[in-house]
Amino acid sequence: MRIFLKVWRQASPDAQGRFVDYTAEDVSPDMSFLEMLDVVNERLIMQGEDPIAFDSDCREGICGTCGFMVSGIAHGPDPGTTVCQLHMRRFKDGMRLTLEPWRARAFQVLKDLVVDRSAFDRIIQAGGYTSVNVGGAPDGNAVLVGKTASDKAMDSAACIGCGACVAACKNASAALFTSAKISQMALLPQGQVERFQRVVKMVDRHDEEGFGSCSNEGECEAVCPKEIPITNIARMNREYFRALLFSRD
Amino acid sequence: MSSPIRRVLSSTVGTKLLIGLTGLALFVYLIIHLAGNALIFAGQDAFNVYAHALISNPLIIPLEIGLLLLFLVHIYKAITNYVKNLAARPEAYDKKAYAGHTSRKSVASSTMIVTGIIVAVFLIIHVKQFKFGSYYQTVADAGVRDLYRTEIEVFSNPFWVAFYVMATLLVGLHLRHGIASGFQSIGFDHPMYTRRLTMWSLVLAVIISGGLAAIPVWVYFTH
Numbered sequence: 114m115r116i117f118l119k120v121w122r123q124a125s126p127d128a129q130g131r132f133v134d135y136t137a138e139d140v141s142p143d144m145s146f147l148e149m150l151d152v153v154n155e156r157l158i159m160q161g162e163d164p165i166a167f168d169s170d171c172r173e174g175i176c177g178t179c180g181f182m183v184s185g186i187a188h189g190p191d192p193g194t195t196v197c198q199l200h201m202r203r204f205k206d207g208m209r210l211t212l213e214p215w216r217a218r219a220f221q222v223l224k225d226l227v228v229d230r231s232a233f234d235r236i237i238q239a240g241g242y243t244s245v246n247v248g249g250a251p252d253g254n255a256v257l258v259g260k261t262a263s264d265k266a267m268d269s270a271a272c273i274g275c276g277a278c279v280a281a282c283k284n285a286s287a288a289l290f291t292s293a294k295i296s297q298m299a300l301l302p303q304g305q306v307e308r309f310q311r312v313v314k315m316v317d318r319h320d321e322e323g324f325g326s327c328s329n330e331g332e333c334e335a336v337c338p339k340e341i342p343i344t345n346i347a348r349m350n351r352e353y354f355r356a357l358l359f360s361r362d
Numbered sequence: 363m364s365s366p367i368r369r370v371l372s373s374t375v376g377t378k379l380l381i382g383l384t385g386l387a388l389f390v391y392l393i394i395h396l397a398g399n400a401l402i403f404a405g406q407d408a409f410n411v412y413a414h415a416l417i418s419n420p421l422i423i424p425l426e427i428g429l430l431l432l433f434l435v436h437i438y439k440a441i442t443n444y445v446k447n448l449a450a451r452p453e454a455y456d457k458k459a460y461a462g463h464t465s466r467k468s469v470a471s472s473t474m475i476v477t478g479i480i481v482a483v484f485l486i487i488h489v490k491q492f493k494f495g496s497y498y499q500t501v502a503d504a505g506v507r508d509l510y511r512t513e514i515e516v517f518s519n520p521f522w523v524a525f526y527v528m529a530t531l532l533v534g535l536h537l538r539h540g541i542a543s544g545f546q547s548i549g550f551d552h553p554m555y556t557r558r559l560t561m562w563s564l565v566l567a568v569i570i571s572g573g574l575a576a577i578p579v580w581v582y583f584t585h
Contacts, residue, residue: 121456132456185459192463211457218450281461283472284447286374316375325450326374326443329543330471335461342464344551351549353375357367 114140114201116149117209120165123222126229130222132211135165142202146189147172147179149201165212166225174198174338177273180280181226182213187277187336195275195338215276217285218323232322233274233290239318240311241294243303262300269296271339278333278341284325289333291319292349293341299352309360312352377443382547384436385540391429392533396573403580406510410500413509437482444475466560470539470567477536484529491516517581526578534571538564 116137123130137153144152147169154164170178174195181196183189189199204210212226220228258266270293278289295312298304304311327346334343370376398416401409416422460467470477496515498508516522541563550556 119456182455182457185455185457186461190462213455213457216451216453216455218452283451285450286447288374313370316373320374323450324374325447326378327547328447328471328474329539329546330465330467332461332465332467335463335465340464343546344556347546347549347551347556349549350375350379350547351551353370353373354379354549357370357376357379 114142114204114206116140116201116204117207118153118212119209120212120225121214121222122165122225123214124163124224126221126223140201142200144201145172145197146183146199146201147197166223166227168227169197172197175273177275177338180215180275180277182211182215182280184211187215187280188275188338192335193338193340195273198338215280217279219285219287220276220279228276230274230276232324233276233287235322236287236291236315236318237294240307240314241298243298243307245306247303256302258301266297266300269293269300269341269345272297272337272341273339275338277336277338279324281332281336282325282327283330283332284328286327286333287319287322287324288327288346288349289337289341289343291315292343292345295349295352296345299348308352309356312349313356313360316349316353374443374446377439378547379549380435381439381443382544384432384439386544386548387432388429388436389537389541389544391432392537392570396570399577400573402510402513402577406508409510409513410506410508414506417507433482433485437478440475440478466542468539470535471543474536474539477532480532481529481536484525484532488526488529491522514581514585517578518585520582523578523582527575530571530574533574534567537567537570541566 118135118137119132120135121130122133135153135157137149140149140152147167150165150167157164167181168178170176172179174197177195179195179197180188183196183199188194188196189203191199191203214220214222214226215228215230217228219232220230223229272290272293274290276290279285279287282288295315298311299308327343329343329346331343334341371380398412401412492509492512495512498511500506500508517526542559545559546556550559
């Protein structure tokens, strides 16, 4: 296969970026998207050029490190898939693809396709944890959690924080990420103690980072590699409403 | 309003709560408005009696102020929210595609700010034409306004008929995303009903905008 790439190249956060055209030759349909880029990069290195910078780590779709826009869709056209698990057999010989970094005020481009997602870490730091001391680990069945609640909490906790939701959202909102991180706590007994402070603090931090608000279009849900549903966002809104009405702190 | 509450209501989530709540309240008002106006089909007397009962009710002034406040909060919050959202992505994508899959993005959801502003302008003209429009007295009772006659007068002009039909179709487009979105914003979520709500949004939008558009068309062709 031969793939024509139009890639965003930007040397540093402050540098002026531009699109550069590359041709990926001898692409095997069995290659992952990142392996295809590895081949392009090897040739660039041989030619003494700067390779295309992109984030990746586990390359099995579970770590949340990789991610960029493939022809206008975060992580590419396959639903529920990170770009490292997107395979070249998905594309046709001779296709033209545009590769761009996530675009958001809160995600500064560091180099080429790599963006700074530490804004997500700061949202977690604002309250995505339990800080009360509850003593030693309780007996296995001492704290009962209903099957439905436990399943939903696990589904929310599946968020790998890749940033695709922000990238896909027309408002560059991190509502899906923030709501998943709020939900995984709000659904479990351990999350009840700081329930109200948590949602307010995390939403505050979300706003301070410069993310937009949710327009309920669900583009985020559609591109999410972990298929986190926007019912999480409804839950976050509900939690926020409750905090507004009932919080005594 | 204390300062922490104001701060909370200016957050992204608080803003959407307010837009959702006011939007849903306006949607409820619109159903009542359509039901009342449909009395035009029942004839001149029924329509005028209804209009008089509304306007002579002592609660009408506080209700109108409340309605105006709903509109002002909804419009103010939506516009400031839109401006903030634009700032959240200073550099646009060279290429952006519809994500497909489970996305609910539609023409309606992408044009909320445009349809909203056009509908707001339409409402000013609408109120001026009817509430503050030409005043006639009914023959039977000099104290009762013949609003029916005003309506027949306005809709005898094909320009206004076309204008009202266009405007009510835009109201429908706004509702098509707005109803389901409003429920989602105020935190309504249910494994079964949330999915159905998207479909019901479309059905209700068609019924309401169709019903509103039917009035000027009916008046034009029957009078």
